[in-house]
Each structure stands twice: as structure tokens, then as C-alpha cells.
Amino acid sequence: MNASLMTIIIPAYNEAHRLPQTLPRVMNFVATCTETLDVLVVNNNSQDHTGAVARELAALYPRLRVLEQPLPGKGAAVRQGILAATGRYVFICDADLAMPIEELPRFFPETLGGDYDIAIGSREAAGAQRYHEPWYRHIMGRVFNLVVRVLAVPRIQDTQCGFKSLRREVAQELFALQTIDGWAFDVEILALAQQRGRQIIEVGIPWYYGEGSRVNPIQDSLRMIREVWRVRRNLRAGIYEEANKRESE
Numbered sequence: 001m002n003a004s005l006m007t008i009i010i011p012a013y014n015e016a017h018r019l020p021q022t023l024p025r026v027m028n029f030v031a032t033c034t035e036t037l038d039v040l041v042v043n044n045n046s047q048d049h050t051g052a053v054a055r056e057l058a059a060l061y062p063r064l065r066v067l068e069q070p071l072p073g074k075g076a077a078v079r080q081g082i083l084a085a086t087g088r089y090v091f092i093c094d095a096d097l098a099m100p101i102e103e104l105p106r107f108f109p110e111t112l113g114g115d116y117d118i119a120i121g122s123r124e125a126a127g128a129q130r131y132h133e134p135w136y137r138h139i140m141g142r143v144f145n146l147v148v149r150v151l152a153v154p155r156i157q158d159t160q161c162g163f164k165s166l167r168r169e170v171a172q173e174l175f176a177l178q179t180i181d182g183w184a185f186d187v188e189i190l191a192l193a194q195q196r197g198r199q200i201i202e203v204g205i206p207w208y209y210g211e212g213s214r215v216n217p218i219q220d221s222l223r224m225i226r227e228v229w230r231v232r233r234n235l236r237a238g239i240y241e242e243a244n245k246r247e248s249e
Helices: 019-032 050-058 074-084 101-107 135-151 168-175 185-195 219-237 239-248
Strands: 006-012 037-044 064-069 089-092 118-122 129-131 164-167 200-204 206-208
Touching (some): 019 050, 037 050, 037 074, 050 064, 064 074, 074 168, 074 185, 089 101, 118 185, 164 168, 168 185, 185 200, 185 219, 219 239
Parallel strands (some): 006 037, 006 089, 037 064, 129 206
Antiparallel strands (some): 089 164
16 A cells, blocks of 8 residues: 555444444545545454454455454554554544544645644634534533643643544654553643643534443543543653653663
């Protein structure tokens, strides 16, 4: 395959019901896009037939690959995809396509004025639109973001939107220091990026709320807050600097 501008990474946990719709749509976009793209599905310790479904579809599309990740946690799946990516950029994409894949050109370097370090989809930045989101989920998200800004990632208005693009070298540098494999891995990666002076662009996107989210509003929110607090402790204790020194030795 020719070198691609971007590797689209789709972490998939128990998505056997969704992939038959999601992957053909993604691959049709890839086939018609003016830029060269490739796709990595990471089967994230699924308990259903996600891996088998993904592999059947991969047999139909040359630019689609499937990886197996036996460790639980979305962060672990994304890390494996990033380490295996070959594109100049890596684009993290949720399997539900809450942001339509056709909006991906918003993250192309030519759209954003040239090469960048990190561009994150935002439901709060200029140009963003939310569709069908229950009011209570919106409020919960804003409260969580306030906690994140106070404890770990100042100034960023939406760390948890599942659509993010990173220059591959930057992504591999940051994910090599990752310690959190759960939902709050985004917070850790963005906190590391800010600590290292990496450029972060918030890109307003259209975002469609879908029923069937696996996030438990109470239990997962509490777990994520504990993980954010852990990121804050790590930053203050110099854990990431020590890990970086060990990597470079």
C-alpha cells in the first residue's frame, strides 16, 4: 500500500452489531477520499463476535486491518493501534460514528493551515453542533470537563470527545508514557501534551448522541474522576519525567 496521510484507528468492544454498518461506510469514504487513508480496527477484548466480523470485512477491503487486544480498556486498544499505525497522522474514531466519518477532512493538515501536533474534536469549539443529546448528559459532561480543567488539562473545553488526530511521531511519544488504560486515557495524553508544550487545536464538529452508550453515568464518572486525580498526582510527582528518562536511556 502507498503511504497514507492518516491511519484511522477504531477501538471496538462488543461492536459485532455495529461494525457491519460502520466499516462499509468508513471504507467507502476511504475509497472516495482525495487523500490516501488506511483503517485499523482494534478488537478490544470483546466478548462477542467483533473480531470475526471485523476480519470478514477486512477480507473485502485492502486498506482495512484488524488487530487483537486482549487487555481490557479503550486506552489499551488505542495505544496498540497507534503503535501499529503507518500514516503520517493517526485519527482515533469511535465505532458509533457519532461524528460522521465524512467530516474527517476537518482534521486534514491542509484544512488546519499545515502540519500540527494534535487536533481534537470538540463539542464546544466554534462551529460545533450537538444533536439529540439529553440535557442531563450535557450537564454531566460539562461538570466533568470542569473537573478535568481544574485538575489536569487547563483551557481545553472538551477532552472526552472520541475523535482525535495526532501526528504519528507525537502520538507514539505520548502513548509510550501512558499509564491509564480506561476511559480517562484522553485526559492523560492531553495533560502530557500540554506538559511537553505540544500544540493542541480544538476542532468544532457535528456530534450525534446515540442510544446504547456503554458509559454508566454514575459508576464510570466516578471511576474517571479517580483516574483524572491520578493524572494530577503523576504530574505533580514527576512520574512522567522519570518514565521519559528511562525510555531515553
